[in-house]
Amino acid sequence: MLSELRTLDRNQWSAVIASFLGWTLDAFDFFLMVFMVKAIATEFGTDAKTVSWAVTLTLAARPFGALLFGWLADKFGRRPILMIDILLFSVLEFASAFAPTLVTLIIIRTLFGFAMGGEWGIGASLVMESIPPKTRGIISGLLQEGYAVGYLLAAVVYYFLFDAIGWRGMFMVGILPALLVVVIRLWVKESPAFEEARHKADRPDPFALLVKHWKTALYVVVLMTAFNFFSHGSQDVYPLFLQTEHKFDTHTVGLVTAIMNMGAITGGLIFGAVSDRFSRRWAIIVAALLALPVIPLWAFSHTAAMLAVGAFLMQVAVQGAWGVVPVHINELAPDGARGMFPGFAYQAGNFIASINLRLQTGIAEGSSFSHAMAIVIGVTAVVLAAWTFVGPERKGVELK
Numbered sequence: 060m061l062s063e064l065r066t067l068d069r070n071q072w073s074a075v076i077a078s079f080l081g082w083t084l085d086a087f088d089f090f091l092m093v094f095m096v097k098a099i100a101t102e103f104g105t106d107a108k109t110v111s112w113a114v115t116l117t118l119a120a121r122p123f124g125a126l127l128f129g130w131l132a133d134k135f136g137r138r139p140i141l142m143i144d145i146l147l148f149s150v151l152e153f154a155s156a157f158a159p160t161l162v163t164l165i166i167i168r169t170l171f172g173f174a175m176g177g178e179w180g181i182g183a184s185l186v187m188e189s190i191p192p193k194t195r196g197i198i199s200g201l202l203q204e205g206y207a208v209g210y211l212l213a214a215v216v217y218y219f220l221f222d223a224i225g226w227r228g229m230f231m232v233g234i235l236p237a238l239l240v241v242v243i244r245l246w247v248k249e250s251p252a253f254e255e256a257r258h259k260a261d262r263p264d265p266f267a268l269l270v271k272h273w274k275t276a277l278y279v280v281v282l283m284t285a286f287n288f289f290s291h292g293s294q295d296v297y298p299l300f301l302q303t304e305h306k307f308d309t310h311t312v313g314l315v316t317a318i319m320n321m322g323a324i325t326g327g328l329i330f331g332a333v334s335d336r337f338s339r340r341w342a343i344i345v346a347a348l349l350a351l352p353v354i355p356l357w358a359f360s361h362t363a364a365m366l367a368v369g370a371f372l373m374q375v376a377v378q379g380a381w382g383v384v385p386v387h388i389n390e391l392a393p394d395g396a397r398g399m400f401p402g403f404a405y406q407a408g409n410f411i412a413s414i415n416l417r418l419q420t421g422i423a424e425g426s427s428f429s430h431a432m433a434i435v436i437g438v439t440a441v442v443l444a445a446w447t448f449v450g451p452e453r454k455g456v457e458l459k
Contacts, residue, residue: 064194073246074189075198077239078182079205081145084236085178086209087216088152089117091233092168094217094298094312095226102226103161107299108424110161111416114295116169118287118413121176122406128177129399133265136257137185137398138249142240144181148174152233176409180402187389188252188397192455193335196342199386200331207323207378210294214320217298218313252458256395268396269403275391276404278450283408285443286384289347291415292435293357293377294319297370299420300428307363315367322371326379331386339387340452346379347444354437358429373436380443390453397458 067075092114100110124144132140151171158164183202190198216232224231269276297319301312326346334342350373357369384405392400415435422431 064197067190067194070248071190073248074186074250075201077141077243077247078186079202080239080242081141081178081182081236082202082205083209083212084145084239085148085175086206087212088148088171088209088233088236089175090210090213090294091152091216091229092117092155093295094213094221094316095229096299097302098221098226099161099164105161107303108417108420111420113161113165113168114416115413116165117172117175118291118409118415120169120172122403122410124173124176125180125402125406126176126399129180129402130265132177132181132184132398133253133396136249136253137181137188138243138247140398141178141181141185142243144174144177145243146237146240148178149234149237152230152236155233156227156230176406177402179405180400181398183385183389183401184392184397185247185250187386188250188458189248192457195386195390195455196335196339196383197328197332199334199384200327200329200382202385203331203382204324204327204378206290206381207320207327207374210323211317211320214313214316218310218317221313222309252394252397263395265396265399268393269400272393272396272400275393275451276400279388279391279400279404280407280411282443282446282450283384283388283405284411285408285439285446286381287405287409287412288415288435288439289350289377289443290381291412292419292432292439293350293373295416296419296423296428296432300432301366304428305361305363305366311363315363315370318367319370319374323374323378325371326375326377327382329375329382330379331382334383334386334454338452339383339390339454340447340450342383343380343387343447344444346376346383347440347447349379350376350436350440354433358433358436376440377436387452389458390456391451394458 096107096110100107128144155167298312301307330342330346353372357373360366360369388401419431
């Protein structure tokens with residue numbers, strides 16, 4: 060597997076690195092928020108469930124951004140629209156630091172979600188259209204784990220800086236992704252598939268292709284709904300779970316969350332590579348089902364050490380399944396709409412799953428976060444495995 064990566068040239072690696080960093084910094088900006096729910100609730104004199112609307116609406120706005128920015132990417136190119144998108148969500152992250160009221164913060168976070176929605180689909184299509192088919196699986200795992208690296212960076216920043224700069228200072232740090240625009244401008248080339256297609260007189264409209272392939276689109280939206288419950292159900296509430304149910308301090312929460320994301324990176328790389336050797340679908344199924352025996356250790360342990368082990372193993376499973384997503388969804392997408400289709404399907408699933416944090420905090424009010432997490436992840440793992448099993452696969456198909 061690793062030997063095949065040596066076949067990538069400089070331009071291909073530039074696309075991979077830029078897209079990886081884009082998704083890393085996108086996730087970094089998003090996950091800063093989940094560490095600060097409790098602090099924001101305290102400042103504005105409310106509770107965590109109310110503040111969780113900021114996370115819910117961030118996720119709910121993402122499919123609309125994916126639709127718009129994906130359509131623009133199919134019309135005008137992956138590279139320029141990716142730069143605009145990254146700059147926009149970085150500015151909105153910075154603006155979050157100056158919100159005078161909770162309502163203002165929620166509005167800004169909703170706009171942030173709209174901008175954030177465009178990054179994944181455009182970055183993934185840019186890479187998948189630029190690299191050889193035999194490297195797609197392992198690169199898919201690498202790309203998707205930019206998300207885990209972003210969460211890891213957010214945990215590290217929280218560990219070292221939160222007590223000193225507070226939640227507003229944390230949002231100010233979120234302006235850093237804007238620097239990535241310079242990297243893309245200087246070193247990243249446009250997708251070869253887009254360059255070839257843009258000169259064709261009979262280029263189909265991406266929206267028309269989405270309608271034409273509505274059955275595939277519907278299948279992928281349901282698939283991505285399950286995937287988003289799987290990731291957000293195991294990640295978003297976790298810092299709050301550690302802070303409130305176990306009363307851990309800033310450093311312990313940051314450390315356990317960082318270890319959790321090391322497991323995510325490990326799982327994504329392993330199962331992404333496995334999908335190249337065997338099957339996209341079976342790599343997802345096996346990873347999803349591996350989450351089930353880990354639930355007791357992950358949700359019901361009592362010490363920081365055991366919770367860290369459980370979190371590591373849970374994310375090997377969760378992000379192991381996710382590591383196959385970029386390649387699997389891009390291979391299922393119709394040619395001519397690859398800038399819009401994967402991102403929209405992904406974020407439409409996110410829209411449906413955006414209720415997750417409020418769902419889990421609601422369940423926790425009647426029992427505990429442990430039970431809320433166990434219920435959501437147990438049900439989701441089974442549904443994800445079953446839905447993947449009945450679905451299609453187009454491993455190795457030519458992307459054009």
